[in-house]
Every structure is written in structure tokens, then in C-alpha cells.
Amino acid sequence: MTTQTPSTQDVQKSPHVTADDYARLYAASVNDPDTFWAEHGQRIDWIKPFTKVKNTSFTPGNIDIRWFEDGALNVSANCIDRHLAERGNQTAIIWEPDDPTKEDAQHITYADLHRSVSKMANVLKDLGVARGDRVIIYLPMIPEAAYAMLACTRIGAIHSIVFAGFSPDALGARINGCDAKVVITADYAPRGGRETPLKSNTDTALLHCKEGLKCLVVKRTGGQTTWTDRDYDCNALMAEASDDCPPQEMNAEDPLFILYTSGSTGQPKGVVHTTGGYLVYAAMTHEIVFDYHEGDVFWCTADVGWVTGHSYIVYGPLANGATTIMFEGVPTFPDAGRFWEVCAKHKVNQFYTAPTAIRALMGAGKEWVEKHDLSDLRVLGSVGEPINPEAWNWYNEVVGKGNCPIVDTFWQTETGGHMLTPLPGATKLKPGAAQQPFFGVHPVVLEPTSGEVVEGNGVEGVLCIADSWPGQMRTVWGDHERFEKTYFGDYKGYYFSGDGCRRDEDGDYWITGRVDDVINVSGHRMGTAEVESALVAHAKVAESAVVGYPHDVKGQGIYAYVTLMNGEEPSDALRKELEVWVRTEIGPIAKPDLIQWAPGLPKTRSGKIMRRILRKIAEDDFGALGDTSTLADPSVVDDLIANRMNRA
Numbered sequence: 053m054t055t056q057t058p059s060t061q062d063v064q065k066s067p068h069v070t071a072d073d074y075a076r077l078y079a080a081s082v083n084d085p086d087t088f089w090a091e092h093g094q095r096i097d098w099i100k101p102f103t104k105v106k107n108t109s110f111t112p113g114n115i116d117i118r119w120f121e122d123g124a125l126n127v128s129a130n131c132i133d134r135h136l137a138e139r140g141n142q143t144a145i146i147w148e149p150d151d152p153t154k155e156d157a158q159h160i161t162y163a164d165l166h167r168s169v170s171k172m173a174n175v176l177k178d179l180g181v182a183r184g185d186r187v188i189i190y191l192p193m194i195p196e197a198a199y200a201m202l203a204c205t206r207i208g209a210i211h212s213i214v215f216a217g218f219s220p221d222a223l224g225a226r227i228n229g230c231d232a233k234v235v236i237t238a239d240y241a242p243r244g245g246r247e248t249p250l251k252s253n254t255d256t257a258l259l260h261c262k263e264g265l266k267c268l269v270v271k272r273t274g275g276q277t278t279w280t281d282r283d284y285d286c287n288a289l290m291a292e293a294s295d296d297c298p299p300q301e302m303n304a305e306d307p308l309f310i311l312y313t314s315g316s317t318g319q320p321k322g323v324v325h326t327t328g329g330y331l332v333y334a335a336m337t338h339e340i341v342f343d344y345h346e347g348d349v350f351w352c353t354a355d356v357g358w359v360t361g362h363s364y365i366v367y368g369p370l371a372n373g374a375t376t377i378m379f380e381g382v383p384t385f386p387d388a389g390r391f392w393e394v395c396a397k398h399k400v401n402q403f404y405t406a407p408t409a410i411r412a413l414m415g416a417g418k419e420w421v422e423k424h425d426l427s428d429l430r431v432l433g434s435v436g437e438p439i440n441p442e443a444w445n446w447y448n449e450v451v452g453k454g455n456c457p458i459v460d461t462f463w464q465t466e467t468g469g470h471m472l473t474p475l476p477g478a479t480k481l482k483p484g485a486a487q488q489p490f491f492g493v494h495p496v497v498l499e500p501t502s503g504e505v506v507e508g509n510g511v512e513g514v515l516c517i518a519d520s521w522p523g524q525m526r527t528v529w530g531d532h533e534r535f536e537k538t539y540f541g542d543y544k545g546y547y548f549s550g551d552g553c554r555r556d557e558d559g560d561y562w563i564t565g566r567v568d569d570v571i572n573v574s575g576h577r578m579g580t581a582e583v584e585s586a587l588v589a590h591a592k593v594a595e596s597a598v599v600g601y602p603h604d605v606k607g608q609g610i611y612a613y614v615t616l617m618n619g620e621e622p623s624d625a626l627r628k629e630l631e632v633w634v635r636t637e638i639g640p641i642a643k644p645d646l647i648q649w650a651p652g653l654p655k656t657r658s659g660k661i662m663r664r665i666l667r668k669i670a671e672d673d674f675g676a677l678g679d680t681s682t683l684a685d686p687s688v689v690d691d692l693i694a695n696r697m698n699r700a
């Protein structure tokens with residue numbers, strides 16, 4: 053890839069990919085994927101080189117996805133061992149604790165990482181974990197979480213991380229779902245100044261699991277826990293363990309991890325990723341999309357309990373020999389300046405977070421940002437939901453000072469890495485659009501009912517992908533039929549994302565929201581994202597969620613939940629003002645029929661608005677809310693039910 057003058061906002065270093073490179077490489081990647089990925093598959097080290105590149109079928113009844121299938125490799129060797137000669141003393145992980153007034157950050161070098169991962173791998177082996185066994189990781193955002201992931205990969209065990217905010221029920225379901233042999237947990241998980249009793253949650257979960265499971269317990273706070281025969285002290289065992297553990301040779305298509313989706317739309321699915329293709333894809337997207345350069349400090353604020361943490365805290369950055377930050381806390385503790393304080397302290401170059409955090413910090417005011425020196429920032433990223441243009445502009449101006457390209461990355465647990473995203477220095481940015489496919493990704497827009505391919509620009513429909521890419525999930529754990537049905541059942545021959553999109557006049561993609569969320573007002577189909585963005589653009593609105601509800605005349609009416617900015621008071625006058633506002637911003641068809649003031653919105657633990665629940669409340673059918681086990685704060689639902697606007 054050549055380096056030329058950046059075509060958009062200045063990136064202080066020459067970008068890896070220019071606009072011309074992008075056009076050329078993208079065409080090569082979709083026209084001849086075998087040649088393209090044969091070359092880029094070399095970015096990682098293979099114990100046994102692959103001779104086959106792509107062997108994939110989206111044919112109904114035979115969904116079969118294999119990449120680099122005769123190659124052998126080890127993920128932990130790629131993320132650690134191969135860097136030792138050159139950068140053994142370089143920081144691999146900067147750990148930033150929940151409470152900076154009580155503890156200091158830790159710098160873990162690649163040599164340290166090698167030692168700790170090898171030790172933990174030997175501890176797991178001693179507990180009887182063998183290649184192909186499943187290990188549940190239920191840990192705070194502490195270095196041990198990364199050690200545990202990499203230790204599993206070192207010995208060929210399959211990890212499944214359960215976010216530390218999940219309840220014993222959710223944990224138990226995931227332990228049983230993959231028939232795990234060992235659970236790795238900690239005494240407590242500090243977060244935002246509070247502590248979750250992980251060990252006691254695990255004990256409760258294990259009441260509903262088979263006998264013989266072992267529990268490896270990391271000491272985080274040193275708080276009191278109960279101890280049983282199945283518990284093992286991780287710190288003590290690691291102190292004794294040998295730091296020599298040769299990496300296991302794994303086939304490219306051996307499972308690397310299982311991860312459940314966040315459950316925004318229903319029952320979470322156990323997504324399976326495999327070894328070779330996933331690592332190539334995570335590493336390549338990390339380097340190109342964030343324009344990562346040697347020596348950069350990279351910070352993804354996600355939790356390793358989400359796919360974003362897998363690909364862009366651990367596997368992508370470490371495969372690239374980067375310095376990656378692991379953050380235990382939350383954006384607003386001890387105060388709303390925490391993100392920016394950490395960026396300044398560690399001279400962060402790439403910062404990657406979610407719209408929900410950006411909206412919350414925008415609500416807190418720009419003074420929190422301006423206190424800190426953010427001059428090292430070069431690229432900003434967003435993931436998880438469509439980012440409202442209002443929040444995009446704030447991120448760009450207040451955080452990036454107009455100098456940092458924003459990459460709005462659309463992807464899913466299922467896709468392993470970025471699918472649609474601008475590239476810094478190569479893409480002319482548009483606030484709120486995910487814009488262009490990454491290399492090897494072939495998006496198509498389908499007409500939702502007929503499933504016909506919609507050609508040309510200035511069109512809208514459901515987003516599907518026409519061909520496989522290396523980071524694609526391979527199956528749903530233990531249920532290949534569900535995999536086929538969920539992702540290939542509705543539109544034959546295509547991977548169906550579940551999201552709607554628009555391809556604008558320039559050929560740029562905009563995610564319009566989940567297909568389940570589309571509302572049909574008097575025959576006009578509308579994505580919820582657009583109405584929400586219009587509401588958020590009003591100066592008094594902090595956040596909003598829009599759903600449809602049955603309407604006698606229009607078929608569906610528009611029901612908007614609105615959270616006001618700090619200090620703003622709800623009133624009928626403001627309600628009228630917002631109706632008029634949306635009318636002028638989008639058009640009369642988009643005017644909300646009902647507006648409910650919402651002190652808080654129901655969100656998944658990863659911060660996504662759960663419209664499925666809001667739809668039920670709007671339909672006055674709150675007796676049937678469905679699975680709410682992945683909600684971050686179930687109590688907000690009670691308030692919304694009590695103050696619902698559409699009563700029979």
C-alpha cells in the first residue's frame with residue numbers, strides 16, 4: 053500500500069490506505085478473494101502454511117464456511133511469542149483501574165504477558181483442561197481476563213466470556229450452553245465505584261450446573277468469599293506454575309471462542325468463531341480501519357465481554373504488536389472527565405467507543421473534555437448503534453478538534469470484525485454513515501419482501517452480504533440449523549444482517565436500524581434511526597428511542613421516548629415544540645404521535661437501546677416483555693410502564 057497525501061481531514065501520519073488504494077484493493081478483494089486473502093493471510097505466522105484459501109458455501113441446506121482450512125497456527129503465539137525478539141520490553145497492555153484515586157495504572161510488557169499467559173495455561177492444564185474443552189471467563193476488566201483468553205488459545209481450549217455485569221441466571225445458561233469444564237472468575241468486580249460479587253454469583257449459577265465443574269478464582273479486591281472443594285486460588289497456582297508452556301498447534305478451522313450476542317432482538321445466540329480467518333480479519337481491520345502505526349497507543353473502551361473487546365482490545369491489537377489499553381471503569385466515574393483524563397495520561401492515539409457513551413458525555417458538557425490535553429488523538433471510532441449526526445459533530449469538534457477522522461464502524465458479533473466503515477485518510481466522511489465496505493465484504497441491498505437485489509444508488513432495503521469473508525462466524529454452538537435459519541433462511545444465498553440500510557447517491561451506506569424496528573406509517577416505511585436523530589438534534593434532548601404502535605388510521609403510529617438534557621423540564625409546550633421540530637426536520641409523516649418523557653431508556657449491558665421492550669410498552673402489552681435478562685437496569689422499565697401514553 054502506497055502512501056500519498058490524505059484526501060480528507062489531515063491524519064498526522066501518512067495513512068496506510070489512500071482513496072486510490074482503497075478503490076484498487078477493494079476491487080481486487082471481491083473480484084479475486086483467493087489471491088487477495090492468500091496475500092493478507094500472511095500477516096500472521098503459520099506453523100503449517102495453508103495451501104487452500106477460501107472454501108465457502110451460502111447454498112441453502114449446505115452453509116459451510118472454511119478459510120485457510122489446511123493451515124495450522126496458534127493464536128497466543130501470534131499475539132505474544134512472535135513479538136518477543138523485537139518488542140519484549142514494549143508495553144502490550146496498559147491496565148487502567150476503576151478508581152484512579154486508589155490504584156495506579158499497570159504497564160504489562162510483551163515479556164510479562166508471555167510469562168503470565170504461559171503460567172495460566174499451565175494452571176488450566178493442571179485443572180484438566182485439554183484442547184477443545186470449553187472454559188467460561190467471568191471476570192472484571194483486569195489483566196487476568198486477557199491472560200485467561202490467551203491461555204485458552206495457547207492450549208487449544210475454547211473460551212466463552214460472560215460479561216461481569218450478568219446475573220447468575222445468565223451465567224448459568226451460558227455455562228450449560230457450552231458444557232464448560234472450568235469457570236474463571238474473581239472475588240469481586242469493581243465498576244463505577246461499586247462492586248459486583250462475582251464469586252458469589254458464580255456459586256449461585258453453579259447450583260444449576262453439572263457436578264465436577266471447577267472454579268478458578270482470581271483475587272481482585274481481596275473481599276470475603278465462601279470457598280468450596282471445587283474452588284482453586286488462581287494467584288497461588290500461578291505463583292507456583294511453570295512459565296514454560298509451548299503453544300498448541302491448531303487447525304485454522306478449530307473453534308477459537310464462543311460468544312453470545314447481546315440479546316437486543318431476542319434470545320442470545322452462541323456465536324462460534326474459528327482460529328485462522330478470525331485472527332487475520334481482526335488484525336487487518338485493526339491496522340487499516342484505525343490507521344494503526346507502530347508505536348501508537350490504542351484504546352477501545354469496550355468490555356472483553358463483547359465482541360468489540362475480543363477483536364479490538366485483545367486479538368487485533370496484540371496480533372499487530374500494539375499497546376492496547378484495558379479499562380476497568382465507566383465513562384462517568386469518578387467524574388464525567390474520566391475518558392479524557394485517561395486519553396491524556398497515556399497519550400492515546402486511537403480512541404474507540406460507543407454512541408451511548410458519546411451521548412452521555414455530550415450531555416455532561418464540553419468543559420469535561422476541555423480540561424484535558426487530547427493532542428495525541430489521531431483517529432476516533434464509533435460502534436454499536438447508528439451514531440446520530442448531532443453526537444458525531446460533537447465527537448468531531450469537541451473531542452477531535454476537527455483533526456481526527458471518525459470511523460463509524462458497522463459490524464456484529466457474527467462478523468468478527470468491521471464490515472462497513474470509512475477509512476481514515478481515504479474516505480470523505482459523512483456524519484452518521486458507515487459508508488464503505490471493508491476489503492472482501494460484498495454488501496447488497498435487497499427488497500425486504502421479494503428479496504430481489506436492488507441495484508443502483510439512492511436506494512433502500514435490507515442489508516445482506518453476498519459472499520463470505522474470513523472473520524465470519526461459522527455456526528451457532530451446537531445448533532447449525534439455527535445458524536442457517538437465522539442468517540440464511542430469509543434471503544436464499546445471502547448472509548442476512550438483520551439491519552436495514554440505505555445506499556445514497558454516492559454509493560455510501562447508512563444503517564437505518566434493525567429490520568424488526570422499521571415502522572410503516574400510512575404506507576411509508578421508515579427507519580427508527582432517522583426520527584431519533586432528528587429528536588436528538590434538538591438542543592433540549594439528550595437521547596431518544598422511537599418505536600411503532602398500532603394506529604387505527606395510519607396502520608402504525610410513531611411513539612417516541614425522550615430523555616431530556618440535564619436540567620431541562622418536561623412540559624406540554626416542549627412536547628408541541630418537539631413535534632413541530634421533527635415535522636420540519638424530516639416531514640409531516642415523521643411527526644411523533646405520542647411522546648413519553650423517559651428518565652432512562654432500557655439498554656443492554658453493552659449500551660444498546662432495547663426497542664423490543666419499548667415496543668411492548670407502546671403497544672400497551674407490557675405483560676409480555678420477553679427475555680429481559682440482558683438488561684443493564686431493569687428498574688427503568690417500571691417507570692416507563694407506569695407513565696405509558698397509549699392506554700386501552
Ligand code: ATP
Nearest residue numbers: 313314315316317436437438461462463464465563
Ligand atoms: P442480538 O443479535 O442478540 O439481537 P445485537 O445485535 O445487539 O444482539 P451485537 O452483535 O453486539 O448484538 O450488535 C450488532 C448490531 O449492532 C448490528 O446488527 C447493528 O444493529 C448494530 N450496530 C453495530 N455497529 C453499528 C454502527 N456503526 N451503525 C449502526 N448500527 C450498528
Ligand code: MG
Nearest residue numbers: 313317464550
Ligand atoms: Mg444481532
